[in-house]
């Protein structure tokens with residue numbers, strides 16, 4: 001049995017943010033809780049102008065940091081309630097979208113985000129109307145019911161999720177990503193590629209997640225390098241916005257060993273999520289090769305490196321080589337070393353952090369255990 005949770009509306013295209021006022025007015029909202037990555041950035045001014053021109057009141061929340069934590073989220077919940085907001089608009093990357101998603105849920109369900117994250121409290125009430133406008137192309141968080149949050153008490157970066165938390169409306173406007181610097185474009189693009197590849201080989205893959213995954217892979221292969229080399233290439237930006245969204249839909253099939261390592265290590269040592277994924281993705285493909293050879297050969301086709309005269313094994317290996325080539329072409333990192341303290345954390349310590357965060361995940365094609373976590377950490381140094 002499987003299911004997929006979808007947004008109610010997805011609007012794509014240049015200047016599609018101009019739809020926002022009509023969407024909010026039709027919904028009859030009174031006051032918008034507007035969560036943004038920066039109060040002064042050009043995309044924020046754009047949205048503010050649209051809201052002001054339409055006479056829609058709002059309050060801005062720009063306290064989001066990378067790896068959103070419970071302090072930022074619970075603080076946002078208080079402001080949402082004090083200001084009498086009745087809807088949320090998120091403008092930003094995965095950090096902002098996850099923060100907004102959590103605040104929106106807490107505004108009707110009450111309590112602290114950590115209680116839901118640690119399974120102490122359940123979501124029992126619908127969330128207010130929520131519109132997500134991504135400004136990075138990587139996490140696909142606009143298309144998922146999940147929020148990834150750093151727990152300030154136990155230090156773990158863990159997810160909370162509920163079907164009611166997914167954005168009602170997603171606006172994918174490539175113009176919102178034009179200001180994204182090259183390094184973040186590269187890292188977030190590698191995150192999207194990791195979602196597409198890891199979900200495609202996941203033991204829980206479904207026909208829908210496979211379809212989204214393959215399409216995301218081919219869009220990324222056509223457009224990530226272009227978006228990095230020319231940040232103003234609007235077609236490449238549009239393809240990456242779609243690829244990120246499709247990757248988000250695909251990753252509902254569950255994360256594999258690249259994310260199993262990237263998420264906890266990223267949280268512990270402040271490695272940007274996309275960089276952490278870039279470091280572990282090729283190694284994850286090598287590790288899973290014997291368990292997912294045919295699927296990696298399919299991925300070679302989506303990456304445009306399938307050779308009709310080669311064996312399935314050779315094509316699977318072509319896919320791995322191509323992912324390494326893309327990583328290097330966009331300047332994404334291949335080693336953890338620069339993010340770690342001079343005195344390297346022990347393998348046991350790192351394996352324990354991974355186990356406590358992601359030890360329950362069982363959909364990676366090859367079996368994984370603490371020894372595997374240690375090997376990935378060791379080989380990423």
Ligand SMILES: NC(=O)c1ccc[n+]([C@@H]2O[C@H](COP(=O)([O-])OP(=O)(O)OC[C@H]3O[C@@H](n4cnc5c(N)ncnc54)[C@H](O)[C@@H]3O)[C@@H](O)[C@H]2O)c1
Pocket residue numbers: 037038043065066067068092093094095096098135136137138139140141144145146147148176177178179180181184188191248273274
């Ligand atoms: N909910 C999910 O399904 C899901 C999936 C994967 C990852 N995540 C989470 O998402 C977070 C990472 O999100 P991200 O990779 O999008 O990065 P991010 O949201 O942390 O943003 C990265 C940086 O880019 C800046 N930025 C964003 N948009 C910009 C723009 N248009 N112009 C200039 N600067 C801009 C931000 O201010 C920030 O400094 C992590 O916490 C990760 O765990 C969530």
Ligand SMILES: [Fe+2]
Pocket residue numbers: 139191194195259273277
């Ligand atoms: Fe990710």
